[in-house]
Amino acid sequence: MVDETLVVVDRRLKAYDFGPNHPLAPIRVMLTYDNIESHSLLDAEHVTTAEMAEDFDEHLIRSVHTDEYIEAVNTAGAADGHAMPGFGLASLDVPVFEGMHQASVNVCAATFAATRAVARADAMHGLNLAGGLHHAMPARASGFCVYNDIAVSISWLLSQGIERIAYIDVDAHHGDGVEAIFWDDPRVMTISIHESGKTLFPGTGHVSDIGGPNAKGFAVNIPLPAGVDDAAWLRAFEGVVPVLLDDFKPQIIFSQHGCDSHRDDPLTHMNLTIDGQRASYRLIHEWAHTFALGKWIAVGGGGYALFDVVPKIWTHLAAIATHQEEKVSFTEDANVEYARFDDGWDPNNEIDRCIMATRRAIFPHHGLIADPSAAF
Ligand SMILES: [Zn+2]
Ligand SMILES: [Zn+2]
Incomplete structure (x- = not known):
């Protein structure tokens, strides 16, 4: 029972579709x-x-989004609909399409299926690759995202009495919507590692953004410079996250797997490979077992190299989440070895300075020592 994984496969989810010229194409999930x-992997x-x-x-959506916004989505997506101003709809990023409300509800329903299975211990891991709409705000669509399926599911987990949820977002873009929604809630630690807002949408996710007055240190941002490669990215990820998880002791880990950090992604400027991304997924899986009794919910997210990257790396994710890694062999033959930050750091190294900036902003709020060399 406990080793089971629930994988959501529902081709109706391709209805979340902004049209033929939009980068977030549902074909990435179908492939x-x-x-x-x-x-x-499903056999x-x-x-x-x-x-x-x-x-x-559908009322669960109201735990995250305002009634006015939901009404605006409904109105805009009706057959003869029009978009009311002020809700981020009918923009270049979030054009309106017929049936938009229902298609967006369905994404939430799919992530909810994975979430509920893990919460009820029907499965140890749950996966919904069609989810991960992390930019959606309570009263505004943003960055290809209408309803925040992640926040809706996390809110439900909180309503069920779960007290500590770690949200880990490896999308190249800052997970701003999820962070904003749980900004002042110490029950949800949001961790986002992303390309710096200096060079990439949505421009937020600074080291100094650490959470509201009741939750200082529970919003964690690891912004990295454009061009970062596998080894540097992994060093930063491993240099910040496990120490926090060990301290926070999450009951569930909820991760967003946007794969637009790949070097071939047309919308971002990072330099990761499929091998580096797979290594990051392995880490998250390992952390779920080490720190959260294996309770792990994973969703997709961004990723715009629709044919050469997304279907491959997310198949790796499914293989990891179903404990069948040996069945998938997509590789770019990249060397993903990296030196661990805790074994020593270099103040003259740009990545190490990023890692230290995040550690210095966050660790003291948890009584943790930011500088590993100071521990000896
Ligand atoms: Zn993204
Ligand atoms: Zn596992």
């Missing part, structure tokens, strides 16, 4: 489904395939 099936006895939760209660 991943094809890969997952052709690698027989194992311990893997359950599920569709979106048919009994998903």
